[in-house]
Amino acid sequence: DIQMTQSPSSLSTSVGDRVTISCRASQSVDTYLNWYQQKPGKPPRLLVSDASTLQGGVPSRFTGSGSGTDFTLTISSLQAEDFATYYCQQSYRSPRTFGQGTRLEIK
Amino acid sequence: QVQLQQWGAGLLKPSETLSLTCGVYGGSLSGYYWSWIRQPPGKGLEWIGEMNQSGSTNYNASLKSRVTFWVDTSKNQFSLKVTSVTAADTAVYYCARQKIALGRPFDYWGQGTLVTVSS
Numbered sequence: 001d002i003q004m005t006q007s008p009s010s011l012s013t014s015v016g017d018r019v020t021i022s023c024r025a026s027q028s029v030d031t032y033l034n035w036y037q038q039k040p041g042k043p044p045r046l047l048v049s050d051a052s053t054l055q056g057g058v059p060s061r062f063t064g065s066g067s068g069t070d071f072t073l074t075i076s077s078l079q080a081e082d083f084a085t086y087y088c089q090q091s092y093r094s095p096r097t098f099g100q101g102t103r104l105e106i107k
Numbered sequence: 108q109v110q111l112q113q114w115g116a117g118l119l120k121p122s123e124t125l126s127l128t129c130g131v132y133g134g135s136l137s138g139y140y141w142s143w144i145r146q147p148p149g150k151g152l153e154w155i156g157e158m159n160q161s162g163s164t165n166y167n168a169s170l171k172s173r174v175t176f177w178v179d180t181s182k183n184q185f186s187l188k189v190t191s192v193t194a195a196d197t198a199v200y201y202c203a204r205q206k207i208a209l210g211r212p213f214d215y216w217g218q219g220t221l222v223t224v225s226s
Contacts (some may be wrong), residue, residue: 032210043201043216044152050210078172091210095167096154098143 002026002090006099012107017078021102023071023088029072031091035073038101039084047086048073078104109134113202113217119224125189129217135203136160136183138204143176143187145198153198158185159190159207179217 001022004010004027011017023033027046038043048064051071061076083106087098117126129141136159143155152159156166158176170189178185189196199221203213 014123025145030210036214043203043219044213045214045216046212047216049212049214055214089152089212091212094157094165095169096157098154100151 001095002029002093002097003096004088004090004099006086006088006102008102009100009102010080010105012105013078014107015078015080019075019078019104021073021086021088023066023073023099025069025071025090028068029090029092031067032090033064033071034089034091036064036087036089037082038087039083044087050080109215111202111204111215111217113200113220115220115221115222117198117221118161119192119222121193121224122191123224125192125196125222125224126186126201127200127202127220128184128185128224129184131204131216132183134204134215136178136180136185136208137160139140140165140207141178141185142203142205144203144213145196146159146200146219147195147198149150153175155200157205172181192222194224196222 006025009021019064033051052064058075063074083105085101110132113129140158158164173190175188189217199219202217204215205211
């Protein structure tokens with residue numbers, strides 16, 4: 001199985017901060033890497049597919065990058081509605097696997 | 108607009124069988140993989156497996172011996188069964204859609220069903 005490791009596991013941040021979340025795969029997943037946002041009591045929401053393709057309706061402050069084994073999700077200027085947990089997920093091989101999540105908390 | 112609506116029993120005793128169904132509204136089963144994903148309370152996401160419209164399945168090896176999927180094309184819905192549940196199966200269970208093509212993400216999700224296993 002492809003293991004996905006995110007860092008950090010949690011981050012205390014403030015509105016307006018620039019935030020970078022990292023995701024590392026245990027083997028290459030090409031660019032088949034997706035990012036999801038999850039708020040309490042809700043299902044995950046797809047933000048970015050194919051490492052860098054922003055989904056419709058997702059604000060442009062979100063940027064995904066990377067290929068192979070190393071990926072990042074950057075939020076250029078954190079807004080109040082961005083406080084949530086973020087997951088990366090590889091869709092290259094079965095079983096589909098997720099990172100353990102990065103929780104953004106208000107400082 | 109595609110919507111996934113899921114339902115099923117939320118409280119089970121150990122050794123019972125978990126059964127959930129996901130209805131697909133505003134879209135077709137054809138051309139997609141339909142997955143089940145679970146999330147234990149306060150923890151991360153675990154993919155259980157997927158199936159397509161013709162009933163072809165792919166299960167996560169970690170649960171394969173206890174999991175069955177099936178599809179009802181006449182009702183545009185698909186279902187999950189997990190046998191011999193234990194407390195470790197307590198989780199929110201989600202259904203999700205993934206286009207049949209290399210590397211597609213889960214683009215639509217059900218609302219989630221909390222299944223609690225307790226004696």
